[in-house]
Amino acid sequence: MTPGPLVGRLFDEFVEAHVSGRQPDVRAFLLRADTAADELGVLIDRYLEVAPVQPADEETKVALHARLEHVTPLVAARRRLPLKVDEIVERLREALGLRGSLRPRLRAAYQELETGQLDPAGVNERVWEALHAILGLDPCRLVRYEPPVAAPAFFRAAEFEAGRAGAVASAHREAEPDEVDRLFRARLP
Amino acid sequence: MHDARDAEDRRLLEAGEYATLLESYYGVIVQRCQARTQSDGDAFDVAAEVVVRLLGELKSGKRYRVPFRVVVHKVVGWKLAEHFARRPLEVELGDEAADDGALERFEERHDLMMLLEGLPQREREVAGLRVLNGLEPEAIAAELGISRNNVDQAWHRAKQKLGERLEAP
Numbered sequence: 001m002t003p004g005p006l007v008g009r010l011f012d013e014f015v016e017a018h019v020s021g022r023q024p025d026v027r028a029f030l031l032r033a034d035t036a037a038d039e040l041g042v043l044i045d046r047y048l049e050v051a052p053v054q055p056a057d058e059e060t061k062v063a064l065h066a067r068l069e070h071v072t073p074l075v076a077a078r079r080r081l082p083l084k085v086d087e088i089v090e091r092l093r094e095a096l097g098l099r100g101s102l103r104p105r106l107r108a109a110y111q112e113l114e115t116g117q118l119d120p121a122g123v124n125e126r127v128w129e130a131l132h133a134i135l136g137l138d139p140c141r142l143v144r145y146e147p148p149v150a151a152p153a154f155f156r157a158a159e160f161e162a163g164r165a166g167a168v169a170s171a172h173r174e175a176e177p178d179e180v181d182r183l184f185r186a187r188l189p
Numbered sequence: 190m191h192d193a194r195d196a197e198d199r200r201l202l203e204a205g206e207y208a209t210l211l212e213s214y215y216g217v218i219v220q221r222c223q224a225r226t227q228s229d230g231d232a233f234d235v236a237a238e239v240v241v242r243l244l245g246e247l248k249s250g251k252r253y254r255v256p257f258r259v260v261v262h263k264v265v266g267w268k269l270a271e272h273f274a275r276r277p278l279e280v281e282l283g284d285e286a287a288d289d290g291a292l293e294r295f296e297e298r299h300d301l302m303m304l305l306e307g308l309p310q311r312e313r314e315v316a317g318l319r320v321l322n323g324l325e326p327e328a329i330a331a332e333l334g335i336s337r338n339n340v341d342q343a344w345h346r347a348k349q350k351l352g353e354r355l356e357a358p
Contacts, residue, residue, distance in 0.1 A: 054217070
């Protein structure tokens, strides 16, 4: 069966990106294919089965170890340095130029991001850049390796203080958005 | 096209650098699972099953007659087939697997059964029904007369223990 024009175009684009050594995001291509996602998915799958395997970058390695250790890729990236949550939050606060009083709110927001409970689309570019500098890895690529809804194990493994962080966040959401909201929750209603 | 890759894979296998070997394939494993499942949650689950399976075999001393990349892609195909068929692997694969004797050998059920040995009874039952028989959690719950929640908990614990076991030197 001949693929439709959209599928054919997207497939060519995917292959071109792949052979040029980039890491094309399969999810993004499937989204662009819309109702033809299944058709494109089969083509991509068949191509990847015979295509040369690209060398693994650090983000991919971290993502694999995260999966084996039952943590999110961002948690694995932090532990790899190794940094504690408080340490990375402090570095993040300094990089973002936030005042000290916002630290608890920043910690809560960061932990939501780290454990996959925050929509990455609402996170400001400045946060990604700061995390990139701290982790030495592309955090957007790490998030790409993460299912949209984190498994409960991630909370335990990350020692995520859900109750405390949630209380901090929800108590604040009733007030006016602050700098932390603007940096992490641009998509909040 | 694949010669250099196959040579590097052989070197890593001989050196026992299994983590490095699997790291190099994880990207393509995830991509293939994403392409076929169209669901990130499912894709990462299937990819994890592929990695755990391969790691388990490597650590148990399994060696292959075909290039490792072929093994990887076969296992991805099988795990995806399991995912879609929701039933035992050998039913789904049919002629394709039967034609490939070398690959068929490492699909033997006793490999998985060996992995499950030593788990507590409930976890072994749940993992066995899930992995060997391909039953869905609801079907396992009905089979064992326990709640879906208990099945999920036992399956989660079993996976964790298997992961730890495979990681152990």
